[in-house]
Amino acid sequence: MFRLRVQFAPFVCAAGLFVASAFAIGPIRPGASARLDSLGRAAYRTLWEFHPVDATRCGFHEFDGRLGDYSPARTVALKRSVSRFLAQVDSLDTLALSLDERIDRELLASNLKMELFWLDRFKLLERDPHYYSDECVGGVYYVLLRDFAPLAERARCAAERMEDVPRFIRQARASVKDPPRLYAEAAIDGLKDAEDFFQESADELGKQVPELASRLAAAADKAVNSVRAWRAGLELDLPRLSDSFAMGREKFNYLLATDKFLDFDSDSLLRMGENLFARTDSVRKVLRAEEAEVLKRHPAPRPTDEPAPAGFSRQDVLAAQQAEIESMRVWVESSNTATVPAWVGPLRVVETPAFMRRIIPGIAMEGAAPLDENQTGYMYIRPLPDRFDTALARQYYNSGRRRGHRGGIVHEGLPGHHFQISVANHNPSFIRRLQFNTCLIEGWALYCEQMVVEQGLYPPDSFPDLRWLGGVWFRAARIIVDAKLHTGRMSYDDAWKFMVDKCWPDTAFFQAEVRRYCLSPSQPMSYYGEH
Known part of the structure; x- marks a missing residue:
């Protein structure tokens, strides 16, 4: 998913160096440059709206109060949006861009293609329960880890995200069918850890932001009950799940x-x-x-x-x-x-x-x-x-x-x-x-x-x-x-x-x-x- 790409950034994209070399250098036109930047900002905002925890990790805080909506309808809509953005990126006149901008164009196209890869070809939302367990915990962890706003504001976001966990888990249980056993085992462990994490976070935040203590405690209780129930369901499923998890040569080569x-x-x-x-x-x-x-x-x-x-x-x-x-x-x-x-x-x-x-x-x-x-x-x-x-x-x-x-x-x-x-x-x-x-x-x-x-x-x-x-x-x-x-x-x-x-x-x-x-x-x- 997009989250796999956004946490760190390199000095320069060496990958882009050889990509850019395929294009002839042409005159730079401000119109094309502005369009690329505008496309990039719109595309990433759309991805972040779908993956709000990724947005938090990137330092974009408009969606800090909720978890992702990965319902089938929302996922289909996102894929359509990504495909439209990709078509617009592909239509850009590369001769109107500077060398650095051509690199950026290829990077943006890669990001969009990989989003479609994870959703369409890898079927991550249907295959990997660990993605959901990781998202639950990460959603709370990243609003608390980084000091981007006063603690009271970040505690409110943590409460809102814990309140959203039951809905998120219901969606996960409806989406994930027959995951590889290793993915399910990782999710079971992640959900166990989530129970302690939610309770400990609510207790500690309640001491530091007492006006939110009761809300945090109630949110943590509901979140814990949700993840505990899903964990029990996954444990029952383990004996019938397959050991096979490999994506296969074709998909791995595409990723490379x-x-x-x-x-x-x-x-x-x-x-x-x-x-x-x-x-x-x-x-x-x-x-x-x-x-x-x-x-x-x-x-x-x-x-x-x-x-x-x-x-x-x-x-x-x-x-x-x-x-x-x-x-x-x-x-x-x-x-x-x-x-x-x-x-x-x-x-x-x-x-x-x-x-x-x-x-x-x-x-x-x-x-x-x-x-x-x-x-x-x-x-x-x-x-x-x-x-x-x-x-x-x-x-x-x-x-x-x-x-x-x-x-x-x-x-x-x-x-x-x-x-x-x-x-x-x-x-x-x-x-x-x-x-x-x-x-x-x-x-x-x-x-x-x-x-x-x-x-x-x-x-x-x-x-x-x-x-x-x-x-x-x-x-x-x-x-x-x-x-x-x-x-x-x-x-x-x-x-x-x-x-x-x-x-x-x-x-x-x-x-x-x-x-x-x-x-x-x-x-x-x-x-x-x-x-």
């Missing part, structure tokens, strides 16, 4: 070409992933052998642990990681890696929200909304214990001392995702600001892991090349799994067992990781964007 602007198919992607994995695996083995030989001749001093300070707590862990983010911001500039403009917003460390933890077992980040004035991003880390015994406090304290979080901050923060998204959110093109090309997003962040090694972030005698090569090696395994999962050449169980066998033996981590891969076709292969 239309959404990612790639000129190769899933078979070529698989070969690229396999070759990249084999190459990096071989180089890593050589470097590890060299490292072992050097350490044999010149043993490195064993790192010493220190006892944690008295009263060491989870707040100290969060503070240490926040300090590391600020340190990386300074390093990026002092090393002449990049200039960080003053308008690049802060990146805040937060624990991964409970409702996301089944899908995100590691670290991740939430970029600032492209249209919001507040450009704060959020870096999600694994949940921390409420209490630390002596051993646990020592472990976390010394991890911070050794700066073990830098690699993740390079990728998720600066100079990786947060920096890239912040720059992209200041693009003067309205259409460009709303793009979400994961090949550029993940490709850039993976490249940053290599770039900081070359720029001297780590001591040269620490074999820093093993750091970024390990990242490429792991992502190459993801490419293989992505290409096989969604073309029906690998099952969910095959995939997580492959990752455990090829990468490292953490079954629980890879079961959660691979579930995410199954729910987000083409995202795991996006790291090939570095190449």
Whole structure:
């Protein structure tokens, strides 16, 4: 759906670079330029009216008080509107547009085509109950996460969206028939988490905005009853559901070409992933052998642990990681890696929200909304214990001392995702600001892991090349799994067992990781964007 495209934006659309090269440069006519911008704004507003949670995530707040209406009649009307917009985009005279505008035209056309793909060909609204469970929670979460309005106003929007949950769930139950078992299981887990999330959000908001406390509590109760009833129904359906979830080669190839602007198919992607994995695996083995030989001749001093300070707590862990983010911001500039403009917003460390933890077992980040004035991003880390015994406090304290979080901050923060998204959110093109090309997003962040090694972030005698090569090696395994999962050449169980066998033996981590891969076709292969 459109929501898959709008959260982040790249520096430039490399996909558009080769698309634009197909057109001859012609005179720029202000009329055509204004028409493209007007078409884009009208098209995105129409999409946001249909997907109001996406609108919130983008920083467009006209529809913050409701969830989507995905009734058959409304969906048919939306598809007609999208088709009309697409015809108007196709009719634009490309010779009357600048090079940048031609890129924007292709991006807008891609967005519209992908909306039709998800609705018509993939049948997401009929196949994926997890889409609805995610929308319920996200609808409340995103009005509370970002400080775009006074808390009382955002709390009112949260109440309105929780009040809309029963209607939304009725619609979901009427639409979703015979989903793949994995999608249903993900929805069941999401609905379980939604119950706690609604109650906790209502309780906390009620304390901060007491005039809305009773309304929030009543809305949460009704929302919980609705999601609980649907969860029970899905649990009853599980035994008869199919294990098959793959979209198939044809659809996956369409996604690669239309959404990612790639000129190769899933078979070529698989070969690229396999070759990249084999190459990096071989180089890593050589470097590890060299490292072992050097350490044999010149043993490195064993790192010493220190006892944690008295009263060491989870707040100290969060503070240490926040300090590391600020340190990386300074390093990026002092090393002449990049200039960080003053308008690049802060990146805040937060624990991964409970409702996301089944899908995100590691670290991740939430970029600032492209249209919001507040450009704060959020870096999600694994949940921390409420209490630390002596051993646990020592472990976390010394991890911070050794700066073990830098690699993740390079990728998720600066100079990786947060920096890239912040720059992209200041693009003067309205259409460009709303793009979400994961090949550029993940490709850039993976490249940053290599770039900081070359720029001297780590001591040269620490074999820093093993750091970024390990990242490429792991992502190459993801490419293989992505290409096989969604073309029906690998099952969910095959995939997580492959990752455990090829990468490292953490079954629980890879079961959660691979579930995410199954729910987000083409995202795991996006790291090939570095190449």
